[in-house]
Amino acid sequence: xxxxxxxxxxxxxxxxxxxxxxxxxxxxxxxxxxxxxxxxxxxxxxxxxxxxxxxxxxxxxxxxxxxxxxxxxxxxxxxxxxxxxxxxxxxxxxxxxxxxxxxxxxxxxxxxxxxxxxxxxxxxxxxxxxxxxxxxxxxxxxxxxxxxxxxxxxxxxxxxxxxxxxxxxxxxxxxxxxxxxxxxxxxxxxxxxxxxxxxxxxxxxxxxxxxxxxxxxxxxxxxxxxxxxxxxxxxxxxxxxxxxxxxxxxxxxxxxxxxxxxxxxxxxxxxxxxxxxxxxxxxxxxxxxxxxxx
Amino acid sequence: xxxxxxxxxxxxxxxxxxxxxxxxxxxxxxxxxxxxxxxxxxxxxxxxxxxxxxxxxxxxxxxxxxxxxxxxxxxxxxxxxxxxxxxxxxxxxxxxxxxxxxxxxxxxxxxxxxxxxxxxxxxxxxxxxxxxxxxxxxxxxxxxxxxxxxxxxxxxxxxxxx
Amino acid sequence: xxxxxxxxxxxxxxxxxxxxxxxxxxxxxxxxxxxxxxxxxxxxxxxxxxxxxxxxxxxxxxxxxxxxxxxxxxxxxxxxxxxxxxxxxxxxxxxxxxxxxxxxxxxxxxxxxxxxxxxxxxxxxxxxxxxxxxxxxxxxxxxxxxxxxxxxxxxxxxxxxxxxxxxxxxxxxxxxxxxxxxxxxxxxxxxxxxxxxxxxxxxxxxxxxxxxxxxxxxxxxxxxxxxxxxxxxxxxxxxxxxxxxxxxxxxxxxxxxxxxxxxxxxxxxxxxxxxxxxxxxxxxxxxxxxxxxxxxxxxxxxxxxxxxxxxxxxxxxxxxxxxxxxxxxxxxxxxxxxxxxxxxxxxxxxxxxxxxxxxxxxxxxxxxxxxxxxxxxxxxx
Numbered sequence: 001x002x003x004x005x006x007x008x009x010x011x012x013x014x015x016x017x018x019x020x021x022x023x024x025x026x027x028x029x030x031x032x033x034x035x036x037x038x039x040x041x042x043x044x045x046x047x048x049x050x051x052x053x054x055x056x057x058x059x060x061x062x063x064x065x066x067x068x069x070x071x072x073x074x075x076x077x078x079x080x081x082x083x084x085x086x087x088x089x090x091x092x093x094x095x096x097x098x099x100x101x102x103x104x105x106x107x108x109x110x111x112x113x114x115x116x117x118x119x120x121x122x123x124x125x126x127x128x129x130x131x132x133x134x135x136x137x138x139x140x141x142x143x144x145x146x147x148x149x150x151x152x153x154x155x156x157x158x159x160x161x162x163x164x165x166x167x168x169x170x171x172x173x174x175x176x177x178x179x180x181x182x183x184x185x186x187x188x189x190x191x192x193x194x195x196x197x198x199x200x201x202x203x204x205x206x207x208x209x210x211x212x213x214x215x216x217x218x219x220x221x222x223x224x225x226x227x228x229x230x231x232x233x234x235x236x237x238x239x240x241x242x243x244x245x246x247x248x249x250x251x252x253x254x255x256x257x258x259x260x261x262x263x264x265x266x267x268x269x270x271x272x273x274x275x276x277x278x279x280x281x282x283x284x285x286x287x288x289x290x291x292x293x294x
Numbered sequence: 295x296x297x298x299x300x301x302x303x304x305x306x307x308x309x310x311x312x313x314x315x316x317x318x319x320x321x322x323x324x325x326x327x328x329x330x331x332x333x334x335x336x337x338x339x340x341x342x343x344x345x346x347x348x349x350x351x352x353x354x355x356x357x358x359x360x361x362x363x364x365x366x367x368x369x370x371x372x373x374x375x376x377x378x379x380x381x382x383x384x385x386x387x388x389x390x391x392x393x394x395x396x397x398x399x400x401x402x403x404x405x406x407x408x409x410x411x412x413x414x415x416x417x418x419x420x421x422x423x424x425x426x427x428x429x430x431x432x433x434x435x436x437x438x439x440x441x442x443x444x445x446x447x448x449x450x451x452x453x454x455x456x
Numbered sequence: 457x458x459x460x461x462x463x464x465x466x467x468x469x470x471x472x473x474x475x476x477x478x479x480x481x482x483x484x485x486x487x488x489x490x491x492x493x494x495x496x497x498x499x500x501x502x503x504x505x506x507x508x509x510x511x512x513x514x515x516x517x518x519x520x521x522x523x524x525x526x527x528x529x530x531x532x533x534x535x536x537x538x539x540x541x542x543x544x545x546x547x548x549x550x551x552x553x554x555x556x557x558x559x560x561x562x563x564x565x566x567x568x569x570x571x572x573x574x575x576x577x578x579x580x581x582x583x584x585x586x587x588x589x590x591x592x593x594x595x596x597x598x599x600x601x602x603x604x605x606x607x608x609x610x611x612x613x614x615x616x617x618x619x620x621x622x623x624x625x626x627x628x629x630x631x632x633x634x635x636x637x638x639x640x641x642x643x644x645x646x647x648x649x650x651x652x653x654x655x656x657x658x659x660x661x662x663x664x665x666x667x668x669x670x671x672x673x674x675x676x677x678x679x680x681x682x683x684x685x686x687x688x689x690x691x692x693x694x695x696x697x698x699x700x701x702x703x704x705x706x707x708x709x710x711x712x713x714x715x716x717x718x719x720x721x722x723x724x725x726x727x728x729x730x731x732x733x734x735x736x737x738x739x740x741x742x743x744x745x746x747x748x749x750x751x752x753x754x755x756x757x758x759x760x761x762x763x764x765x766x767x768x769x770x771x772x773x774x775x776x777x778x779x780x781x782x783x784x785x786x787x788x789x790x791x792x793x794x795x796x797x798x799x800x801x802x803x804x805x806x807x808x809x810x811x812x813x814x815x816x817x818x819x820x821x822x823x824x825x826x827x828x829x830x831x832x833x834x835x836x837x
Contacts, residue, residue: 032308033597034317118478122500122818191591192663200486200589200822264305266592266663269819304660308594308653317601328608330635335608337633339615358760360527391530391621396629397760405615446615 010087011074011224017248018223019043021230024252025259032263047219055212058115065111066210066217072103073224080231081155083240083247092152094142097232098135104225105131108206108218115209123205126270127189127196133277134186134193140285141176141183144292145169145236154232158240170237173292177237179285181257186277187229189222190262193277195270230254333407338445339390340409342383342436348402351379355394355403363387364394367435385411386432392446404447406440474498478818482511486822488585491832493809497818505813507806512836520795525551526624526759528792532782533619535797535834538581541574542775543782544623547795549704550784551625553769560751563627564706565743569640570622571705571773572740573610576647577603578776578829579733586726586826587658590667595658602650605643612636625762627753637744644737651734659730668723672812672824675720682811683803686778688828691728692720698774710742722827729829763790777801777829799834806835 023043030037057063078087079097090096105127112120146152149160161167170177186193197205210218230251234240238254241247268276319326329335356364363386366379381394381403395403413431415424481492490511496504516535520528532547533540545567552559580603584596607617612633614620622629658664674684679692689696697714699707715731717724756762766788772781778800787793805828812824 028312031316032311033594034311034314034601035597036316036318036320118476118497194591195819198591198819200591201819203484203486260306260309263594264308264592264657264661266587266590266661266667268663269667269817272666300660300662300665302662304656308657311598317598317604329612335611335615337615337630338611354760358524358527360523360530389530389619390616391619392615393526393530393621397758 007078007087010078010082010085013082014074014077014224014227015220017251018225018227019047019219021226021252021255022219022223025255025262028256028259029263032260043219043223047216050216050219051213053212055210055214057214058209061114062111062209062214065107065109065114066214067107068110069104069107070217070221070224072100072107073221073228075103076100077224077228077231079154080228081158081235081240082231083242083244084155085244086155090153093154094146094152094157097154097228098139098142101225101228102131104221108221111214112206112209117209119202119204119208120206122202123196123198123208126198126202127206129270129274130186130189130193130196133274134183134281137179137277137281137285138183138187140282140289141180142236144173144176144285144289147289148292154235155240158235161239168237168239173237173288175284175291176288179281179288180233180237181254182281182284183277184229184233184254185258185261186273188226188258190258192261192265192268193273194262194267195273198267226255227251331407333443334409334445336407336445337447338405338407338409339392340406340445341385341411341434341440342394343404343406343438343440343444344381344436345402345404345441346380346437348400349380350400350402351381352399353379353381354397354399355381358393358397360391360393361387361389363389369435380435382433382435384433386429395446396448398448401448403436404441405445407443407445408440475503479508480818480821481508486589486825488825488830489832491805491830491835493813493821495813495818495821500818502813502816502818502821505809507809507835509806509832509835512833514836516837517795517797520792522791524760524790525762525764525792528795529624530619530621533621535799535837536775536777536780536831537618537833538831539574539578539776540619541571541622542773542780543797544621545571545705546771546773546780546782547784548623548625549773550769550771550782551764553771554764554767554784554786555625556765557626557754557756559627559754561706561748562631562750563752563754565709565747566628566632566752567623568706568710568743569740569747570610570613570620570628572736572743573606573640575736575776576733576740577606579729579736580606582776582826582829583654583658583726583729583733586823587664589822589826590664592658592661592664595654598650598653598657602647605646609636609640609643612639624753624759626756626759627751629753631752640740640744644740648734648737651730654730659727664726665723667820667823668726668827669721671722671820672827673721674808676718678811679720682808684778684808684828685800685803686774686776686829687728687732688725688778688804690714690716691725693718698772698779702772704771704773706743706746709746710739712739722823725827725829761790763788764792772798775800777831780834797834797837799831799837801828801830801832801834804828805830805832 023040027037027040076097079093109124112124145157149157161169189196233254234250238250241250353366356366363384364381367382368377369380370378372378392405395405419427475496475498478495478497479492480495481487482490492508494506494508495502529544532543535543580599584599587595610620611617614622674692676693679689679694693716695714695716699712700714713735717728764786766786768785770783772779781798783796784792785794
């Protein structure tokens with residue numbers, strides 16, 4: 001019973017922090033654009049409003065896909081250590097995390113394919129192509145870290161960086177950090193890698209057919225994905241944290257970089273994005289790998 | 295000219311906007327003062343105002359109105375038994391071009407700086423009745439009510455159209 | 457276009473079910489205005505395009521025959537929302553040409569200044585929209601805020617923010633208010649300072665270069681053949697500007713610099729707008745310096761009863777998107793006999809689209825439209 005409660009608590013915590021980050025991110029982008037912007041709790045209001053709305057569904061597969069995409073990410077979240085706490089303890093969670101993260105997108109792809117809108121289909125095919133793009137450099141960076149630590153457990157990697165700030169992988173392997181940061185930008189689907197959403201091109205892609213509660217679910221999915229992805233980077237490169245507050249603060253620093261890049265760069269076309277991801281971050285990551293191995 | 299150059303760092307300089315004052319304001323709480331007068335511009339083309347004493351009911355405004363928004367309403371009879379007419383503006387059609395103000399021979403018709411006009415719709419009405427209701431509410435006979443804040447007017451002698 | 461995707465398209469063309477229709481507009485975030493393209497697509501590649509115009513058709517040309525000469529002035533600015541002044545000036549100039557009258561010099565200068573201000577607002581909107589089409593919203597928001605400063609000036613001068621309805625046959629409706637010129641100078645200073653920031657965020661952005669380079673290439677001959685005008689024509693290397701070649705208003709007194717660039721792709725067109733924006737600020741400064749004193753309006757009697765003598769005239773005005781032309785025929789009556797409008801977006805929006813959009817990816821459609829500054833209302837006039 002306690003175990004189940006614990007799992008729920010982790011899920012709600014991730015959603016809460018994710019939405020909170022989204023709200024602050026919108027505020028920061030607004031200030032860069034010389035606007036006052038919405039209040040920081042706007043994302044909560046949005047989700048609340050969306051869940052109170054009537055919504056249109058096409059068929060059962062669409063419902064299933066939406067829930068699967070949220071559930072996949074929440075499941076990923078359970079394996080991520082948050083300031084020493086993990087919902088489900090395993091010895092090599094990094095690999096599990098990377099596998100489970102794909103489920104989010106696959107669920108979205110299923111929901112969207114069921115809706116039958118060409119804009120949405122193009123959008124989700126772009127999202128899956130983008131996944132192909134960012135996973136290669138990200139896995140390369142991860143491989144380096146796994147080799148040097150001799151383990152694929154996120155906790156152990158985080159613990160190995162304990163002590164002073166100089167022990168952080170961010171300082172020890174700056175090249176790997178840069179490559180992972182670029183890959184993270186694509187992972188979160190922020191500009192310049194937001195070709196899957198692209199309002200001006202494909203009318204918001206996967207979101208075009210979603211209304212009411214489904215859009216609310218997509219919001220929550222995005223919130224959890226923000227939490228999970230920043231948490232992975234914090235564990236890999238910033239040494240985790242001893243308490244939850246420091247952990248969230250570190251996550252926010254990572255998210256801040258993402259938001260700032262999002263505000264000042266336009267989007268790549270999908271083929272340009274994949275080409276970029278396979279050349280620039282990939283070569284940086286490979287260089288790092290070579291430096292680690294030899 | 296340095297145009298056509300590109301640099302990854304150039305866009306990042308925009309981040310200094312974070313420390314600048316935003317250009318937007320919280321509207322109902324604070325209001326920007328842009329013009330010499332408080333509020334909208336001194337010769338703003340807002341809702342009409344009409345000095346009913348001065349208005350002779352010549353219907354010049356009705357004839358010039360490009361969108362047929364003005365009609366003359368008979369409000370009574372004078373001593374000779376002739377109808378007294380005053381303009382009624384249909385704000386559903388009005389484009390606020392102010393030609394009626396320009397053309398007014400007595401200068402009685404002016405535009406005020408008020409631009410907010412709100413009505414309460416009655417929810418119990420059927421859709422068709424509601425349309426009629428709103429249509430009716432949009433037809434207003436301009437009078438001196440908004441005369442405290444005159445916007446666009448042609449002054450004493452300066453008439454624009456003839 | 458890289459070979460593999462083209463080959464896939466070639467194979468798929470044989471399959472009937474591979475081709476699907478995608479409505480790009482009128483209800484699409486990438487489309488500005490009530491206009492649309494019906495795209496026949498294979499995958500993400502366009503094979504055929506059908507412009508879906510007419511959503512905004514209000515019958516301007518026919519409507520103008522039903523109204524008095526002066527009433528039409530409230531109607532014409534609606535042909536182009538972002539740049540309404542050229543319409544008014546072109547229509548009034550055509551009437552003045554038929555009547556054979558010369559408006560006072562001060563009126564000419566005021567017309568010039570409002571035209572150039574209108575050009576600034578339109579350029580700001582255009583550059584912002586191009587950024588937004590690429591997903592870069594920051595310049596759009598900043599430019600919209602800056603555009604508002606010019607709209608404030610318009611509101612002060614004319615009483616309206618968007619549709620100024622300011623020019624009438626024989627001049628303009630009122631003189632510049634007190635303190636207006638100082639404010640205009642301040643706004644111009646502000647815009648000049650901001651221009652550096654626009655450069656940094658938009659025109660020096662490497663990804664903007666990557667997206668726009670080589671997109672929608674128009675050769676020097678094609679630009680003339682398709683009838684492109686304005687910045688689009690000059691970006692293809694054709695030195696043509698109505699302000700210089702056939703001056704109207706006060707442009708004969710001013711030193712207008714015609715900027716031409718070779719290149720003809722979307723990036724060149726974007727940079728062209730950027731350079732002309734700078735020139736426009738200089739031009740307003742010049743006009744303010746040379747502005748004479750005097751009347752702003754000829755007394756033509758009661759304009760409501762205006763009768764234009766029998767005759768016809770064509771007046772053209774260089775708007776921010778190209779040449780706006782009004783062909784006005786009068787039979788000597790109270791109303792125009794015929795008014796024909798030449799809009800600058802028609803050649804690009806309808807004709808060039810047929811050439812450029814096929815074989816383009818859907819990614820580029822919005823950016824292509826933004827770079828050509830297509831303003832749909834004047835297609836549907």
